[in-house]
Amino acid sequence: MSISEAFINSILELDERRAIELARVRISEGEDPLKILEELKTAAEKIGEKYERGEFFIADLVMAGEIMKEISELVRPRLRELGKTRELIGRLVIGTVEGDIHDIGKNIVVTMAEAAGFEVIDLGVDVPPWKFVEAIKQYKPDIVGMSCLITIGIESMKKTVDAIKEAGLRDKVRIIIGGGRVDEYAKEYSGADAWTNDAATGVKKMMEWMREKR
Amino acid sequence: MIEKEKTPEELLSERRDRFEKALKGLRPDRVPFLPLFHYFPAKYVGLSYAEYSLDYQKFSGAVLRVYQDFDFDAVGLALPGAAMTLPLNIIFTKTHPDLAVNIFTIARAFHDILMDKYTKWPGRELSPNAPAQFLGGRFMDVEEYDELARDPISFIAMKIIPRAYGALKEPASPEAYGALIKFGSESSKFASAFMDLMINLRKLGYPIYPIGLGYAPLDFIADYLRHVTHTLTDLYRYPSRVKAALDSLTPLISEWSRITISLPPEALASFDVKTPLVFIPLHLNEMLSPKLFKEFYWEPLKKVVVDLINSRAIPWIFFEGDYTPFLETLLELPKGSVVAYFERTDLRKVRRVLGDHVIVMGGLPPSLYILGAPEKVYEETCRLLNEVKEPGGFIFSGSGVSGVPDEARPENLRAAINALNKCGVYQ
Numbered sequence: 158m159s160i161s162e163a164f165i166n167s168i169l170e171l172d173e174r175r176a177i178e179l180a181r182v183r184i185s186e187g188e189d190p191l192k193i194l195e196e197l198k199t200a201a202e203k204i205g206e207k208y209e210r211g212e213f214f215i216a217d218l219v220m221a222g223e224i225m226k227e228i229s230e231l232v233r234p235r236l237r238e239l240g241k242t243r244e245l246i247g248r249l250v251i252g253t254v255e256g257d258i259h260d261i262g263k264n265i266v267v268t269m270a271e272a273a274g275f276e277v278i279d280l281g282v283d284v285p286p287w288k289f290v291e292a293i294k295q296y297k298p299d300i301v302g303m304s305c306l307i308t309i310g311i312e313s314m315k316k317t318v319d320a321i322k323e324a325g326l327r328d329k330v331r332i333i334i335g336g337g338r339v340d341e342y343a344k345e346y347s348g349a350d351a352w353t354n355d356a357a358t359g360v361k362k363m364m365e366w367m368r369e370k371r
Numbered sequence: 372m373i374e375k376e377k378t379p380e381e382l383l384s385e386r387r388d389r390f391e392k393a394l395k396g397l398r399p400d401r402v403p404f405l406p407l408f409h410y411f412p413a414k415y416v417g418l419s420y421a422e423y424s425l426d427y428q429k430f431s432g433a434v435l436r437v438y439q440d441f442d443f444d445a446v447g448l449a450l451p452g453a454a455m456t457l458p459l460n461i462i463f464t465k466t467h468p469d470l471a472v473n474i475f476t477i478a479r480a481f482h483d484i485l486m487d488k489y490t491k492w493p494g495r496e497l498s499p500n501a502p503a504q505f506l507g508g509r510f511m512d513v514e515e516y517d518e519l520a521r522d523p524i525s526f527i528a529m530k531i532i533p534r535a536y537g538a539l540k541e542p543a544s545p546e547a548y549g550a551l552i553k554f555g556s557e558s559s560k561f562a563s564a565f566m567d568l569m570i571n572l573r574k575l576g577y578p579i580y581p582i583g584l585g586y587a588p589l590d591f592i593a594d595y596l597r598h599v600t601h602t603l604t605d606l607y608r609y610p611s612r613v614k615a616a617l618d619s620l621t622p623l624i625s626e627w628s629r630i631t632i633s634l635p636p637e638a639l640a641s642f643d644v645k646t647p648l649v650f651i652p653l654h655l656n657e658m659l660s661p662k663l664f665k666e667f668y669w670e671p672l673k674k675v676v677v678d679l680i681n682s683r684a685i686p687w688i689f690f691e692g693d694y695t696p697f698l699e700t701l702l703e704l705p706k707g708s709v710v711a712y713f714e715r716t717d718l719r720k721v722r723r724v725l726g727d728h729v730i731v732m733g734g735l736p737p738s739l740y741i742l743g744a745p746e747k748v749y750e751e752t753c754r755l756l757n758e759v760k761e762p763g764g765f766i767f768s769g770s771g772v773s774g775v776p777d778e779a780r781p782e783n784l785r786a787a788i789n790a791l792n793k794c795g796v797y798q
Contacts, residue, residue, distance in 0.1 A: 173608070220607045258497070308741060308777060337691075342743065346742045
């Protein structure tokens, strides 16, 4: 098994100690940090697949996300030393919509999307429509992610999509909604492009969108 | 509707019979509707969520109006906010059981008095029409698991409570003493308003039953001590610490839960249905892998549930999210011993896996009530009932998590009730 394979496997096995150890060894041996980050992307994709197959659960996503976050933090100083920057696959503006303050699901998406190579602008919770609009103007994201746990969020998602339309920005972004109680009805009603009940499938969908865009 | 012509006494007896039969796993005349409410009554009568959370009279009035205008079969939970006092309840298990049972202290006044960091409320931290929400938080470090395991009551009383309740942050201060006295007097005001509401609902012909509360031990750690996210990673990083804490919390939570249903015989006699239902809302259940689930979640929860069954209560377990991967665990419980209330688990699958092993409770996705047309709600309700009401022991809940969603269109609730009267009938 190559060190890359061993590294990716250790993440998929949620073996935190080994994954970090391998990342440390590779950095100290002078390996290109960009290659390590590229492998995080592969790991993120495989995690999505495992989740879809029912082999991974939310706890596994949280733990995998933690490991990938630690590895990114390890790699970052080395990247700076070399004057390199990671090639981003896309830019995501995300937030929990107005009226809702739940953020566990959204935070999993943020961690996984960052590992997958997205630049993520996290607007936090209880985000009113105008804040999403302002963020789209300021950051020009490829994708807008809206999260909610409780049903008040469905109406807020519609209001947010409407505000994005009114600002003439709807064709500039793809919109995905996520959370425990969103579904096809909520997607149709809000005018989003996709919906998901879980972070892994959501991140996979966003990666597909970015591939289509290229 | 024909039902309206019956006297409240007739309705009460008819509904009690229907509900009791369903609880026994039998086939009543038709499937009963046991609704749960959060803010639907506020929206229905045009109250702001803030008023509904604050003013007990307005809250009670709104709930009564809903029970007057729609036909249900039993009094379900109707709560004007989010729970925040569980650590306070649990510490009284050994010394003041009468205080440990004070389970329905769910209104904004309690938040205002205790200044808890678990919840946020309309008109306080949130806009006047956003629902109260439970956030939890991290009130304990990893290093403290051992202390929790050694003596949970002392640890919660001395470490967690001062951290989680702003008003109690300095326990020996005038602020803290004052907050506790106010909390006590407010609790009796709320309890008396709640009691009046029950009496008035009963006058409308709705049967009442004793209700208690239970909790999954790992959920207690996640919701009230460590925060969900940290608890999940603790399971990988510090499994033996979590395990030791669960081992000492589980008997305590079980004991506390049984206190919530220990009623003197004369109190029990005043209820229409005599068997207590113990509501146990699950949180982490769908988040764990089967291996973690079994060891850290199910085994401690099963202990609490079995102890309740042995105390002649019916655990009424709410399975948040999708419980499909773990359905078989319910076969480990005695047949007909629990009401299993599902949110997103496909009820058809539930019947295929569990048959009539549990009393099944559930309904339709909330989005259908909020966004669907009444015809669609009617059609979907009928379809569901035709597929899952047999072989009996089925209770209709409206929808998942909060029963009747806050934003449900009233005409959709009516359509579901009409469908129940047609397709919920047992031939």
